[in-house]
Amino acid sequence: MSTPARGLTSETNQVKNEMKTKRPATARTLHRQIGWVAAFVAMAWALTGFLHPVMSWTAPRPAVQAPPYGGQIRTLPDIPGQFLDKSGQIRTVQVRLVTIGGRPYWMSTDPSMTRKTVADALTGEAAPEAEEAHAIALARHYAALPEAGVRSVEIIDRFNTEYPQINRLLPVWRVAFETPEGLAVYVDTGADRLAAVTDGRRRALLWVFQNAHTLKFLGFAEPLRVALLAGLILSVIATSLIGAALLLKAKGRGLRKAHTLAAWAALPFILTFTVSGMFHLFVTMGPGQALPPPGVFSLADLAAPRPGPGSLYGLIATAGPDGKPVWRIETGGGIAYQGAATGHSDADRARAIAGAGPEAAVSLVTRFGRDYSFANKRLPVMRVEGPEGPVFVDVREGLIAAAPRKSALQKAEGWSFDVLHKWEFLRPIGTKNRDYLLMTTVGVIFLTAALGLALLPRRRRKQPRG
Known part of the structure; x- marks a missing residue:
């Protein structure tokens, strides 16, 4: 009489064991299926992330930074x-x-x-x-x-x-x-x-980085590029989150243990890189901030420049607020303006171009910094303070060089990308040291993905057939 009971107990235990194994197996299967894509993507991004500091270190530098000196203008031409x-x-x-x-x-x-x-x-x-x-x-x-x-x-x-x-x-x-x-x-x-x-080396590295890291080759179809990038980022995030759940009960030896240990080290960085990358992708997609174009004037309104006494070094005309040309005349005695009010200075010209009032504070910017980065290219510029933030004006070209007015979302994205993606907060320890830490981190990410990729065929062979 006891035999059926023992058989029933055995069958019940077997069902429970199957249920126990099936629940985590679902997560493992999903981790494995998405992992094929995510591993290759993570390795490609880690490799190009590793190359980014290398591009900066090996980039050719100009032998001369300052523009050529034009010298004194000895004969004043006609109108x-x-x-x-x-x-x-x-x-x-x-x-x-x-x-x-x-x-x-x-x-x-x-x-x-x-x-x-x-x-x-x-x-x-x-x-x-x-x-x-x-x-x-x-x-x-x-x-x-x-x-x-x-x-x-x-x-x-x-x-x-x-x-x-x-x-x-x-x-x-x-x-x-x-x-x-x-x-x-x-x-x-x-x-x-x-x-x-x-140079040739930078061109090759830049081609690899842009096409592998940002899918630049799909630039002709921007919605497709953004959608594909978003899908690839999500595949890495999903694989990482599922992997994080599996890590809590992970056991094994050899490659499996190495993958587990590397994953523990890489997980927070994988998530911060991918989440900040996704944030950057969606906030910055589409056209950037459009700066007002420089003013246009008629050549018929251009009067002959009158530099006055002293050595003449520069003559340039741009449009004033009323659409009439204004001469900026550079002499040995300083800067003078013709076509504007008497005593007009670079600071006054900068206020006029920025649309600021006469009391707005103006300062000269001669080097790039956090508010006016190297990406803006133009130097020197005048910084004009305004209620919505500073406006940077190039008075020689008569245009606004930068007006970094950002919404709360754009500011959050900028902080996220600078801190979580580029680790700008580590600049105090030196750019090279920061780059070494970044390269070590992406190296661990590459190792994690490579070990996971190596485990995939082994896991597939161990799956029961039938």
Whole structure:
């Protein structure tokens, strides 16, 4: 009589054991199924994250940081409008006197055209080839390559993989030199400014980083790129969270134990990198903050500059608040303005461009910092304090260089990306030391994903058949 009871107990225990094994097995199965994708994605992102400091360390540096010194202007040319009118140009955002090959030229910027309009300031003849010559001279100056052969010269009017959007300035000239490393220098002829320096190694690393880390190759279909990135990020987050639950009861030896130990170390960093990356993706997708364009004025309104006594070093005209041209005249005695109120200064001009009142505080910014980062490119600029935050003005070009007004969401995203993704809070210990810690961390993430990937085929072989 006791045999059926023992059999019933045995069957009950078997059912309980099956139930116990099935519940965690579901989580393990999901972890394994998503893990195939998540492991490869995590390894790719870890590898490119490791490369990011390497790109910074090995990036070519300009031999010269400051723009070339134009020297004293000894002969004041005639009214530039008379010369530039011959080109058919009617309106412009900037006219300036520039020295190219020791000869003065008037250079005018039409916002609807990629190239500048250039006229010989002594003869009035059009000089379309002068801008390219000036671009080459600027590139030679910044690279300190006065004799190197020029491989190619081209004008760039849109951002690309080699010259990404973080560089801000467009249009620019790309001058490639005949050097072993394939050096190329990007310059802005509108302000004699250096835009970027690159070489063959940086181009290769940048191509790998942009295409593997941000799927830049899908830039032609931005919604698809964002959706795919979001899906890949979610796969890593889901795999990590399921793995975290499994870690609480994880046992094993060999590869399994190594994966468990690495996962404990990597888990918080995987989650902070992915969550901050997702936050960054959705807050920053779409067009960025649009700065007001520089003012436009008519060439017909451009009067002859009257620099007065003293040595003349710079002449540049931009649009005033009323749409009329204003000359900024740089002499040995300082800066003077023509076409504005008497006694007008750079501070007054900055207030006018920023739309600020006469009492707004203005200060000169000569180096990049937290409020005005390297990404903004232009220096020096004037900082104009306002009720919604500072506005940074380039008085030479007559435009707003940056107006970092952010919503609460944008501020939160900026903090998240700087602190959780880029570890900017570790800058006090030194950039190199911070990079070493970051590289060690992504190395642990890579190891965790690689060990998990190595375990997947073994787990599949151990699954019961039938």
